[in-house]
Amino acid sequence: DSLWGFCDNNLNVVVPLKFESASIFSHCGISTVKMNGKYRFLNKDGSLINQIEYDRWSYFWLSRTYAWKDDKVGLIDSIGNVLVPFIYSDIRFTKGVVSFKKEDKWALFDYYSGKRKSRFKFQDVITRSSKLVGVKVKDKWGFANKKGKVKIKPKYDEITGFSSLDRAGVKQDNVWGFIDFTGKIAVELEYSKIQNFQPGGTWVIENKNWGLIT
Numbered sequence: 001d002s003l004w005g006f007c008d009n010n011l012n013v014v015v016p017l018k019f020e021s022a023s024i025f026s027h028c029g030i031s032t033v034k035m036n037g038k039y040r041f042l043n044k045d046g047s048l049i050n051q052i053e054y055d056r057w058s059y060f061w062l063s064r065t066y067a068w069k070d071d072k073v074g075l076i077d078s079i080g081n082v083l084v085p086f087i088y089s090d091i092r093f094t095k096g097v098v099s100f101k102k103e104d105k106w107a108l109f110d111y112y113s114g115k116r117k118s119r120f121k122f123q124d125v126i127t128r129s130s131k132l133v134g135v136k137v138k139d140k141w142g143f144a145n146k147k148g149k150v151k152i153k154p155k156y157d158e159i160t161g162f163s164s165l166d167r168a169g170v171k172q173d174n175v176w177g178f179i180d181f182t183g184k185i186a187v188e189l190e191y192s193k194i195q196n197f198q199p200g201g202t203w204v205i206e207n208k209n210w211g212l213i214t
Helices: none
Strands: 004-007 013-019 030-035 038-043 064-069 072-077 082-088 090-094 097-102 105-110 124-126 133-137 140-144 150-156 158-162 168-172 175-179 185-191 202-206 209-213
Touching: 013 030, 064 082, 082 097, 105 124, 124 158, 133 150, 140 158, 150 168, 168 185, 185 202
Parallel strands: none
Antiparallel strands: 004 013, 030 038, 064 072, 072 082, 090 097, 097 105, 124 133, 133 140, 140 150, 158 168, 168 175, 175 185, 202 209
């Protein structure tokens, strides 16, 4: 079977061919390699960042990544420090906001330090925006800040999370509309289907017909 290693620009082998697979190096200089059916994180000099073997992995972003060990997920940094231990059953992540699941509840953590910012109190979370996180409480959706403090009361049946234009789709009584970061209605709830708000507007369905609103 083929084995992988690394060479420099002159095609000189600098890391021996001993891996079952290998990824390209990330922006922080880490490659993911597979050895004996397990994944490890490798520096450019060929050294491993730690001695932990992983079952699954994700790419590094801002010198952090999450990975799975024995079917539990945790968070590490690019020098191998474990920021969040491998004890959680699931993860949601986006741009500096990360949420871990314990048993049947979710809590919010700081992506950079790994410190837990809220209790495990949410039924579900949507971490699409780094400003406000979608949270589900008592079967209704609302929004909380990164510390888990509820800012928009959970009262919606469904939500989309906030887009880059600071609009979130919300559904109540079988119709959709949009709210802003304060919870104020930005587009009235009167559509049967919506797409995320993007520059130039968004497509919606009303009376079975598509239309564009801006």
